[in-house]
Amino acid sequence: MKDQVIEYDVVIIGSGAGGGTVAKELADLCEKGFKVALLESGGEFKKTDNTREEVPMASRYYVDNGGVQTSSQDMTLAFAEAVGGSTTVYTGTSLEMEKHVIDKWNVEGITEEDLRPRYVKYRKENNVHLNPPEEINENNRLFFEACQNLGWKVDQFPVNTKNCQGLGTCNLGCAVHAKQGTNVVQIPMALSKGVKLITHCEVDRIDGHEVIARVKQKDHWNQLEVGVYRFKAKKIIVSAGAINSPAILMRSGFNHQALGRYFTCHPALIIAAEHENEIDNIEGHPKSYYCDEFLASKKFLLETCIYFPFTLSKSLCGFGKNVDEMIGNFHHLQMILALISDEPKDYNRVAIDDNGKPMVHYRFDEQNITSFVESIKASAKIFFASGAKRVHAPGMKDFFIYPEQIDQIDELIHEKYFKLGKVSISAAHLMGGCRMGTDQSNSVTNPWGKVHGTDHIYVADASLFPFASEVNPYLTIMAVSDRVAEGVKKELL
């Protein structure tokens, strides 16, 4: 049977920070008679769908339960598949890229003057603010005070919540939709103006002006019968994220030299310490502070965090009694997320297998390992400065380090103990693969997100990033996608 063809003027693939932003920006076109479709491979989750159970919610929101493995099997990648994409599962921390990173991107037209007004726009639209002190829990406060005592630079995260109840389960999707992700803000705005949302619609490839996709199931937003469709459009915007956007372009036959390459992801470790007394760690926004004291010199960023029992257990590098003891004292635990700032390399890349399924090839280099080890040392110092009775330094000589050993930290936490495959490394800031630029030999799109060699296919998501953002990327994804939408709109009108 011939695939059914449905005609639109614009088809957007993916509804996360990139696609949701583009959909909202192009929604005005609907009032001028244009037809805009937003295709999303996941479903829409209502507040009442969220039970806050760790594994069922990970299974519902994330691709492969949040544990997509790289080909070398020493890192897992977490990204969501839902209306709102990964904005459904982030913590809503809203940082802008520093000027030196914008300069490093070196993309024509992407300047502070261009990006800052877009940041301002989305900070306002998504209710970015600083939580008041009374809403900051002890897990966060201890980190802040310790950094201050150590004389290290520490700042509060602006967050994009509204009516937050401090449930502490942001990474399992918010059960009260307090995080102002695209599922809460931009997509409803787009739909109210006439954008058509088609859920459970998995895009295979682009063939000329047609997007070939399979509708997997019907729901409230999608009354199409299960089957394969060809969505024909004048303009196609690929916003499927840093893994699926390159994969869609590859399946569509594009073979730019840089396609899929220069993938970065801020590889991260969850590091935990135990206090003698119970601390208030679960309730409240999980991520209030960050320390970027060592970002420039040692290439890592430390953030406060709190994870759930299984996620934490996976990150504890060990088994048996030690892990039991630590998890058994969950309400005594303080946690830090250490993210390393990775440089784009052509060998770190997204590829597709014979079936068209994406696979990420990622190799850690010596600088990455040094950054990990230094981040563990710095975290241990923060924990001890917070009064922790023992610290778990993942992958090191001993499972626990005690306060009386603080002078031996350089010996106890050392690269000689850090072994890939033993330590749980995960990443959720997936970037690159369709990097912007003017040189076609090392970029996939032009500075407006248009794929080189085409006049109608664009990319609008984190895959455009030529270098890692060095901070939580969603606000930059929105700013860059806003710019892509501006370019598309100019061409259509």
Place this chain on the structure above:
Amino acid sequence: VSIFTKGSKFRNLNEQAQEKVMNFFFDSPIGLFRKGFWGLNTLCKLGVYSQQSIYADIGYRLRPIKGVRESVENTSRKEANL
């Protein structure tokens, strides 16, 4: 595994010997062994620490949701015997 335990079955080893075998894989110089152990270890952790029934014992609490969600919350907590 019995290759590494002089022919004994893993379950017949004492706790110390079992730990030694596990450490052999956990901290092996061979990456494949470490990754294999990581996978099995993670599955075991999934079996234990993902159970909502242990939350109370370990001190992990879910803050009740205010407002309309309370009835849903109560139902799921009841189902989990919390």
